[in-house]
Amino acid sequence: MIVELGAFALILSLMLSVAQTGLSAVGGARRSPVLAGAGQGAAIATFVALLVSFAALIYAFVTSDFSVTNVATNSHTDKPMLYKVAGAWGSHEGSMLLWCVVLTGFGAAMAVFGDSLPPRLRAYAIAVQGALGVMFLAYTVLASNPLARLLEAPIEGKSLNPLLQDWALAFHPPFLYIGYVGFSVVYSLSMAALIEGRIDAAWARWIRPWTLAAWSMLTVGITLGAFWAYYELGWGGWWFWDPVENASFMPWLIGAALLHSAIVTERRGALPGWTAFLALAAYTFSMLGAFLVRSGVLTSVHAFAVDPTRGVLLLIMMGVAAGAGFLLFGLRAPSLNRGGQFRPISRESAIVLNNILLSTATAVVLLGTLYPLIREAMDGEAVSVGAPFFNLTFTPLMILAFAVLPAGPLLAWKRGDAKGVARKLWVVLALAALLGLIAYAVVQPRKALASGGLVVGFWLIGGALLEIAERLKLARAPFAESLRRARGLPRGAWGTTLAHAGLGVFVLGASFETAWRVEAAQALSLNGSQPLGAYTVTLTDVVTIEGPNYLAERGIITVTNKAGAEVCRAQPERRFYPTGAQTTSEVAICAKGLDDIYVVMGERRAGEGGKPAWLVRAYVNPWVRLIFLGPLLMAIGGIVSLSDRRVRLGVGRRTGEVVS
Amino acid sequence: MKRLRALLIAAAAVALTAGASDPSERLPDQAQEARARTLFKEVRCLVCQNESIDDSEAQLAGDLRQIVREQVKAGSSDAQIRDFLVERYGEFVLLKPRFSMGNAVLWLAPVVVLLVGGVLMAGLLRRRETPEPALSQDEEARVRRLLEGD
Incomplete structure (x- = not known):
């Protein structure tokens, strides 16, 4: 009933x-x-x-x-x-x-x-x-x-x-969908404004809260998905450049570009056409994501519910919405106002550069994702485009973007002072380089590229902190004055700092984890052990247990440090689900500060002298927590910005902002 | 307990290898093993859903790893190993498409898109160089009226 x-x-x-x-x-x-x-x-x-x-x-x-x-x-x-x-x-x-x-x-x-x-x-x-x-x-x-x-x-x-059947994945779709579909409001507001022929600063102010909310939720959703892949798929990876991941990443990238260009349109009335274009593109990419994931045109590790005929329907729906949007845009674009002027060195220019790099990155992800289909249609040749391609093309674009990022918020609108900004930033650069050099000298084995990655991470964090320090006149004015400024600072400024610093935190984690993770794998019989970097991993016991809807072999694995003291007792499982006859691996993770000790229980095999042995894989994933903490900070930054009075009320009134 | 044990044995039969880190597959020479592991990341597990043979636990991935390891051991260069795999399994086996005429679009597109972006930005800035025409007297009067009326 x-x-x-x-x-x-x-x-x-x-x-x-x-x-x-x-x-x-x-x-x-x-x-x-x-x-x-x-x-x-x-x-x-x-x-x-x-x-x-x-x-x-x-x-x-x-x-x-x-x-x-x-x-x-x-x-x-x-x-x-x-x-x-x-x-x-x-x-x-x-x-x-x-x-x-x-x-x-x-x-x-x-x-x-x-x-x-x-x-x-x-x-x-x-x-x-x-x-x-x-x-x-x-x-x-x-x-x-x-x-x-x-x-x-x-x-x-x-x-x-x-x-x-996992908590992160239980909450992953709702966040992801609020993010994806949040861009629908941006799309609708843009269509309405295009129908009226008025894409202006006020419009940019109206789409901003929705963009912020959608983008922040999408960030949380993608991070949950990456976290799930990290501890559920069992080999410690967190991003595979898989078509389904790319499908959620493209609207995120476009959303990030839109967040920035909308600021230019709101504050300076410039780039209205481009901002409207991005606003339509964000929801188009969301629908493309739904189509790619749900139609199964691309093979992927995550596509769990696919159906080709429904795929065609989704494609038609996407075509109708995007077609109507861009047709209207094409009709209205020539009549849009060009907006305020700006010089090559200005905050507007920095944001335009950000947009060019983010859009190019989106184009790269789009092409890489669809290329196997394109090639197949062109000459019937089956090709694969995987992680190595994206690492080689996407990463340099992002490094370029990160290199200029800290300068952006320090530049004035309209006409920036390059020398002044350089004078402020060189300290940050020197510090970041110094920390990178220390990492290069201290961390074994020596890796130049990863140390460079750390420099980028510190540069981003330092730049974000410097920006907020500048706004507060920290150390240049009496402390009470800085405190007063801190109270008067709009939430949006704090949001910017958090998001940019979060990006740096992510870069630190990604560089460190990718370059310096330690792996060990051996078939261990009971009380057998293997070295894992500075630790020793011992298989203490194996027990069989019965879960609510599965049976499992659980390893009791003791991890000890050099001194022989126990640092963690990991209990990874190898689960068998009788319904559907599927075997899964339940990873055990011990968090040690920012690092993880990651232990996977493998199958039973015959060991020495006919004694049973189990394959035990273990990893030390250094600084891996930062990979998930960084995006979380970015999402919090977005939500803090969302709580800004100016955004919340949808009015352009300046409320006690300190003009530096 | 008996049922449990039987089911676990059935489960073990479903499981295959432990991915590239399986100790029974490893090459004795560490430098060679490291080279093989780097290569694994570029080779697709053909029957899997978009996994490299470095990650995959499937039987076929294990076979491919063995081929690569054998070739590394025999002293083939990375390029020779890639060619060998492509000859046998087609371009589909490489996760990083080769720099070839057929793939020109893929590899050149990022550069082209970036250049187009750069040109558009330069155009935007050049256009901005020209000063806006001053307001006519009529317009200035209207502005004053609007500002005062606000």
């Missing part, structure tokens, strides 16, 4: 979003507050109906109602509760429903919180958001209904892929 109610609510929300589109569009065109208000009401109702539908799906998963096809193929009575709930968005159908929930949720948010927008722009934006909703809801209802019933319910479900 509840499931039928959910299915009804799903169809109802499709009807309501048709009404939302129609009422808002006509309301906008006729400047009718009544019709526009009705459109807002429809937007809220759509979201509420869809929430009911989503709750019904979660209910079906929680109660293991196997008469629902989606539950029968993706759940199991033995599954822990968290993964039953998360199963609701673990499948293709469920994840598309989640997409619709977020999409209509943002539509409702514009209806509820959009009072600062001009009525007409708001009506058009809600109409466009509604039209996106109609497409995705129609797809969900007609081609991928998560609440469809089975004629004969099986006794037991087929369970969720055990690799996906």
Whole structure:
């Protein structure tokens, strides 16, 4: 009964979003507050109906109602509760429903919180958001209904892929989708502004909070995914340049470019066309991501729910939305205002450079991801484009961007003082170089390239700290004065510093971990041991255990330091899930400050003298925590900026900002 | 307990190798082993979903690793080993496409896109060099009216 109610609510929300589109569009065109208000009401109702539908799906998963096809193929009575709930968005159908929930949720948010927008722009934006909703809801209802019933319910479900039964992955899709779909609001606001022919500073101010929110959530989502890959896939890697990873990374890169160019448009009225282009591109890349992941046109380690015919539908939807967007953009672009002037050395120029590098990086990722398809279509040759290609092309672009980054926030708008900035920054550069040299001299084995990476990391962190110190006049003014300035500083400034420093933290971690990780792997019999860098790894015991829906062999592995003292007792498992006959490895990780000792239990094999032995793989991953901490800082930076009064209120008033 | 044991043995049968770090596969010469490991990162496990043979636990990845290790041991150069693999399995086996005419688009695109960006930026800055025309008297009067009216 509840499931039928959910299915009804799903169809109802499709009807309501048709009404939302129609009422808002006509309301906008006729400047009718009544019709526009009705459109807002429809937007809220759509979201509420869809929430009911989503709750019904979660209910079906929680109660293991196997008469629902989606539950029968993706759940199991033995599954822990968290993964039953998360199963609701673990499948293709469920994840598309989640997409619709977020999409209509943002539509409702514009209806509820959009009072600062001009009525007409708001009506058009809600109409466009509604039209996106109609497409995705129609797809969900007609081609991928998560609440469809089975004629004969099986006794037991087929369970969720055990690799996906994990807390990080349970929360990964919601964050990722809020990020992806958050760009839909940016798209809708841009379409509305393009319809009205007014892309200006005020528009840039309106899209900023949505861009910040979407980008921050996307950052969290991608980081959770990388963290999951790190400890679940069992070889310590965290980024594989896999098509599915790239699919989420492209909107992130474009989102980062948009965040910066929108500042230029907001503050200086410059680059309106380019900013509008990026605003449309961000959601286009989000939809491209959905298409790449869900259609299975590219083989990937993460694609768990793929279907080619649905892929075609998703491609058509993406084509319609992107086509309409860029067509309108093409028509309006020539008439857009060019905005304020600036000199080659200015903050505007620095941000333009940032945008060129980020866009080129996006193009590289896009081409690398799609190239196997292109080549296959061109001459039938099957080729692969993997990590080595991206490391060789993407990384240099980013190093260029990082090299100029600290100068950006220090430069004045319009006409910057290159010499003044260089005078401030050379101390940071000298310090970063010194730290890099120390690392080169001290850390064994010696690695020049990785030490260079550390210089870049320290340069970014130092630059971010210097910028905030400059704003506070730290050490140049009395401390009380700095404190007063700190209180008066807009949150956006703190956000910038956090995000830029977070990037540096990530670069430090990535350089250190990649270059200096230590690996050891040997078949150990009981009480056998192997050296691992400065540690010794001993297989103390092996026990068999029975989990809720799996059986496992658990190794008790003692890690000792040079002095023989125990530093950690790792308990990695090799799990066997009888449902689906899948074996997975449960890694054990001991955190030692910023480092991880990472232990993997392998299969049993015959050791010396016929005694059983187990393959034990162990790694020391130095500074690996920074790889996940850095992006987290960036996301926090985004959220801190979001809480800035100017952004929150959507007004351009300057509130006690200290002009340096 | 018996059922448990039987299932675990079944599980062990499903598992294959332990990836490139498996001690039973290693070459005795450390320098050669290190070279082989570097090469592994560039070779695709053909039956896997986008994994290099360095990461993969599949049987075929183990076979490919053995081929590469044997060639390294026999003293082949990196380029010779890549050629050998391509001849046998096609270009698909390389995760880093070769610099060739067929792949020109892929390798040149980053440079071309960057150059286009640079040219556009230069154009933008040059255009900005020309000063904006001064306001006419009419316009200035309108500006004053607007500012005062605000």
